[in-house]
Amino acid sequence: MKLEAQWIVGFVDGEGCFHVGINPHKEMTTGYQVLPEFTVVQHKRDIKVLHALKSYFGCGVVRTNHGDRMAYRVRGIKHLIEIIIPFFMNHSLKTEKNIDFKKFRHVLLEMEKGNHLTSEGVEEIRRIASQMNRGRLR
Amino acid sequence: MKLEAQWIVGFVDGEGCFHVGINPHKEMTTGYQVLPEFTVVQHKRDIKVLHALKSYFGCGVVRTNHGDRMAYRVRGIKHLIEIIIPFFMNHSLKTEKNIDFKKFRHVLLEMEKGNHLTSEGVEEIRRIASQMNRGRLR
Numbered sequence: 001m002k003l004e005a006q007w008i009v010g011f012v013d014g015e016g017c018f019h020v021g022i023n024p025h026k027e028m029t030t031g032y033q034v035l036p037e038f039t040v041v042q043h044k045r046d047i048k049v050l051h052a053l054k055s056y057f058g059c060g061v062v063r064t065n066h067g068d069r070m071a072y073r074v075r076g077i078k079h080l081i082e083i084i085i086p087f088f089m090n091h092s093l094k095t096e097k098n099i100d101f102k103k104f105r106h107v108l109l110e111m112e113k114g115n116h117l118t119s120e121g122v123e124e125i126r127r128i129a130s131q132m133n134r135g136r137l138r
Numbered sequence: 139m140k141l142e143a144q145w146i147v148g149f150v151d152g153e154g155c156f157h158v159g160i161n162p163h164k165e166m167t168t169g170y171q172v173l174p175e176f177t178v179v180q181h182k183r184d185i186k187v188l189h190a191l192k193s194y195f196g197c198g199v200v201r202t203n204h205g206d207r208m209a210y211r212v213r214g215i216k217h218l219i220e221i222i223i224p225f226f227m228n229h230s231l232k233t234e235k236n237i238d239f240k241k242f243r244h245v246l247l248e249m250e251k252g253n254h255l256t257s258e259g260v261e262e263i264r265r266i267a268s269q270m271n272r273g274r275l276r
Contacts, residue, residue, distance in 0.1 A: 001232060006144035013145075013187075014152025046233045049151075094139060095184045 001052040005091050008056065011049075012088075013095040016040045018104035020129040022122065034116040034125055036107055038074045038084050041065050057083050081108050100132045139190040143229050146194065149187075150226075151233040154178045156242035158267040160260065172254040172263055174245055176212045176222050179203050195221050219246050238270045 017039045025033035038060075042050055050062045050072040060074035074084055085105050093101055107125050115121030155177045163171035176198075180188055188200045188210040198212035212222055223243050231239055245263050253259030 003232070004144045006142045007148035007151075007232065010145035010148025010150075011152050012148075014149050042233070049233055052232075094141070094145065094190075095180070095187055 001048055003052050003056050009091045009093060012040060013093050013097055018100045020104065020107050020132065022126055022129060030117065030119050030122045032122050034111060034122065036080060036104060038080060040072045041069055044068045044070050059083050077111055081112055103128050103132050139186055141190050141194050147229045147231060150178060151231050151235055156238045158242065158245050158270060160264055160267060168255065168257050168260045170260050172249060172260065174218060174242060176218060178210045179207055182206045182208050197221050215249055219250055241266050241270050
């Protein structure tokens with residue numbers, strides 16, 4: 001299955017999610033680990049679409065999400081910064097999800113500067129992340 | 139907002155629905171009215187995307203779905219046959235939703251021949267419609 005960039009934008013406008021997790025982590029100096037991820041969830045019957053996304057981007061994994069739902073997921077910071085973010089900068093999302101994407105990008109730029117390794121940086125990222133996915137229904 | 143065909147295909151692969159309602163109706167000879175509809179539902183914050191779909195296709199309406207969700211909806215048989223179906227014939231859906239689309243098209247072709255006005259036709263349409271949207275989560 002061959003995907004076109006605009007199909008991906010439309011599909012992600014519908015089904016994609018940009019999320020930043022901030023989890024307690026004893027081994028980090030700040031006490032927290034920042035975990036950004038880009039995911040697209042589908043019923044397992046459409047797993048071939050998730051694999052097509054993985055092939056298109058050349059990064060990420062296809063995993064069980066829960067129950068009979070599967071997810072295409074990119075967590076690697078390098079892949080997010082070098083592949084996923086440039087793609088959605090070049091091909092803008094058309095829904096309000098673009099606002100989440102911009103906040104997601106902001107967090108990744110902070111991480112690129114290493115700010116997620118300082119307490120002040122984690123607090124700034126927490127502030128940005130708290131404004132994401134507001135009122136989303138899934 | 140200007141939409142490209144492939145963006146629409148991707149968005150409908152995620153968010154669109156092809157549905158055939160068969161409702162009791164006293165004034166129809168068969169006792170039933172067949173109501174095909176194509177819908178795309180979004181939170182009201184993305185109403186501009188629904189209006190962009192309406193502009194692109196030049197048919198249909200944008201209405202409240204329920205609560206804070208809005209729907210772009212095409213019910214007119216002429217618009218479905220002359221605009222919506224040819225669009226998705228020329229630009230194939232990539233998910234399993236394409237199977238629903240083909241059944242939806244089958245129903246519309248039956249209706250174009252007037253078969254929904256006979257009891258046998260309604261039964262055939264009921265058989266096709268019963269195989270649509272199976273296991274869909276929304």
